[in-house]
Amino acid sequence: MGKQTPRHGRVVLVPCPYQGHINPMLHLGTVLHSHGFSITVIHTEFNSPNPSSHPEFTFQAIPDSLSDDQISSGNLAAILLALNSNCKTPFQECITRMAQQKMSDDKVTCIIYDELLYFAEAAARHLKLPSIILRTTSAVTAQSRVAIRQLKEEGWDPWKDSMSQDRVPNLHSLRFKDLPFSIFGVPDNFLELIAQMYDVRKSSAVIWNTMDCLEQSSLEQQQQRCPIPIFPLGPLHKFAPVSSSSLLNEDTGCIAWLDKQPCNSVLYISLGSVASIDETEVVEMAWGLASSRQRFLWVVRPGSIPGSEWIEPLPEDFRELVGERGCIVKWAPQKEVLAHSAVGGFFSHCGWNSTLESISEGVPMICKPCFGDQRVNARYASYVWGIGLQLENKLERKEIERAVRRLMVDSEGEEMRRQAKKLKEKAEICIKEGGSSYNNLKKLLELMSF
Numbered sequence: 001m002g003k004q005t006p007r008h009g010r011v012v013l014v015p016c017p018y019q020g021h022i023n024p025m026l027h028l029g030t031v032l033h034s035h036g037f038s039i040t041v042i043h044t045e046f047n048s049p050n051p052s053s054h055p056e057f058t059f060q061a062i063p064d065s066l067s068d069d070q071i072s073s074g075n076l077a078a079i080l081l082a083l084n085s086n087c088k089t090p091f092q093e094c095i096t097r098m099a100q101q102k103m104s105d106d107k108v109t110c111i112i113y114d115e116l117l118y119f120a121e122a123a124a125r126h127l128k129l130p131s132i133i134l135r136t137t138s139a140v141t142a143q144s145r146v147a148i149r150q151l152k153e154e155g156w157d158p159w160k161d162s163m164s165q166d167r168v169p170n171l172h173s174l175r176f177k178d179l180p181f182s183i184f185g186v187p188d189n190f191l192e193l194i195a196q197m198y199d200v201r202k203s204s205a206v207i208w209n210t211m212d213c214l215e216q217s218s219l220e221q222q223q224q225r226c227p228i229p230i231f232p233l234g235p236l237h238k239f240a241p242v243s244s245s246s247l248l249n250e251d252t253g254c255i256a257w258l259d260k261q262p263c264n265s266v267l268y269i270s271l272g273s274v275a276s277i278d279e280t281e282v283v284e285m286a287w288g289l290a291s292s293r294q295r296f297l298w299v300v301r302p303g304s305i306p307g308s309e310w311i312e313p314l315p316e317d318f319r320e321l322v323g324e325r326g327c328i329v330k331w332a333p334q335k336e337v338l339a340h341s342a343v344g345g346f347f348s349h350c351g352w353n354s355t356l357e358s359i360s361e362g363v364p365m366i367c368k369p370c371f372g373d374q375r376v377n378a379r380y381a382s383y384v385w386g387i388g389l390q391l392e393n394k395l396e397r398k399e400i401e402r403a404v405r406r407l408m409v410d411s412e413g414e415e416m417r418r419q420a421k422k423l424k425e426k427a428e429i430c431i432k433e434g435g436s437s438y439n440n441l442k443k444l445l446e447l448m449s450f
């Protein structure tokens, strides 16, 4: 699709202040900017994105009134509910100020908000502006969140059954243990969030960072239930020129290290920006990696091992033993890493961005979901798409050693790599001219000429 001028007005983006949500929102912003929209990102003070990563956008912070105690509690559901009640007024005031300051040909024409920040929809209505939802998880996740609510209404206790291997009625690929339970906060908070997120009646459309080729039937089912149009535009990071929107500093030295490793020989390990892993499991992980005798690039986020600043719990003799065979960093340029020819596998928590990024580069996965939608993604990667193997239990060295060798050495891993390459090709077709995401973008742009 060629670039269009003149500009179509200003779109306000409202990202949820976590890395896995900021990334797809800013990628979407880049896509819209390349099609003639001016972009303003209105964000919370908490976890604010780095404006220098996108000099073509305008950034405006609004007060979020989160206390230090709330932030450090890690209780995501409570933080999100607080953001939704604290941010509506400052957000409205910010847009009103923008309207007073801007020229009339650059007025705000639309608000696009993360599904978790539904306050933006109420504010948009108050300001008489159209709003669009961005969904940053999979379509199956949406189906299964709604299923949790329905099961609850029918008298089941999904929290009690959260380790059950039984299949979920009407979602036959999933077991109860794959449902996207939140480990944060009380169930009632979680159910309230779900109810708000999927009440779409007052918005104009839903943009979804997923692809028809991955989730066609779930998307069709979602569209049947949804009174507004759904536009699957994934993978968004491939639609836009990749510019980093990292909240943490990326250690680019690991790319030089990868350059020295043979093709498909390195297992990349990362659990995303939120999940943590306890000290015992980290040590098990280390010894599992050591005895697998495979090369690895391991992201250990500072603070992600509770009680430690960084990798203090890793035994000294492990670090000596792996020597040149392993590289440990605090944060990596993940998309570049996954695209590197030396990377042959991804040990992932299966956050939706990581899953899409792995698929986009044809890299098979060892799936170790930690919470929420990661369980659904891990199940789909392993059981439905055949591009990964899932670790079902607490991390234990023998199981890790076996999994690493199955993926990186055995013919089973080769087969998953073949499957992953096929999905990569399908994803590439989605965003090319005539592909489903490409066509959906065209339709979205028509709708956005409000």
Ligand SMILES: O=c1ccn([C@@H]2O[C@H](COP(=O)(O)OP(=O)(O)O[C@H]3O[C@H](CO)[C@@H](O)[C@H](O)[C@H]3O)[C@@H](O)[C@H]2O)c(=O)[nH]1
Pocket (backbone or CB within 6 Å): 018, 019, 020, 021, 023, 136, 137, 246, 270, 271, 272, 273, 274, 275, 299, 330, 331, 332, 333, 334, 335, 350, 351, 352, 353, 354, 355, 357, 371, 372, 373, 374
């Ligand atoms: O060293 C690293 C590690 C990660 N990333 C990036 O960080 C993002 C991580 O996103 P994701 O894989 O989705 O994981 P989380 O950070 O855990 O994301 C949260 O948000 C996602 C989208 O809603 C959900 O799917 C997850 O379950 C939820 O934890 C990705 O774009 C990665 O490329 C880096 O750039 N460098």
